[in-house]
Amino acid sequence: MHTIGEVAEKLGISAHTLRYYEKEQIIIPLRDASGDRRYNESHLKWLQFVIKLKETQMPIAVIKQYASLFQEGEHTAPERLKLLEDHKKSVEQQMNTLHAANEMLELKITAYRSFIGK
Numbered sequence: 001m002h003t004i005g006e007v008a009e010k011l012g013i014s015a016h017t018l019r020y021y022e023k024e025q026i027i028i029p030l031r032d033a034s035g036d037r038r039y040n041e042s043h044l045k046w047l048q049f050v051i052k053l054k055e056t057q058m059p060i061a062v063i064k065q066y067a068s069l070f071q072e073g074e075h076t077a078p079e080r081l082k083l084l085e086d087h088k089k090s091v092e093q094q095m096n097t098l099h100a101a102n103e104m105l106e107l108k109i110t111a112y113r114s115f116i117g118k
Helices: 004-011 015-023 041-055 060-072 074-116
Strands: none
Touching: 004 015, 004 041, 015 041, 041 060, 060 074
8 A cells, every 4th residue: 555645756746636526536545544545456547548648648537537437336437438449539639730740840940951961
């Protein structure tokens, strides 16, 4: 079991973020006898997944929806699959945009290097 501070440090996020995720019911940590939050390995894996979703620009509202569906149980698997498929399309669009921007930058860099004789 891990404390909120340990989890924050291990995952590179703040304790504030973890409390926010709890408030939004994205994660529901366990509580010890003193009422302190405790996180197990499945919590850590879930949080790693949530962090990846955030890194790929999934809106927090959609992450909340996914978390809610997950907590409802296996019968929501088709809805969760749809959310992930839609997000994957969004990520692919982001990648295409970034690839095109990178190509444009390469052309500009090459032109400047040619211009200044590098």
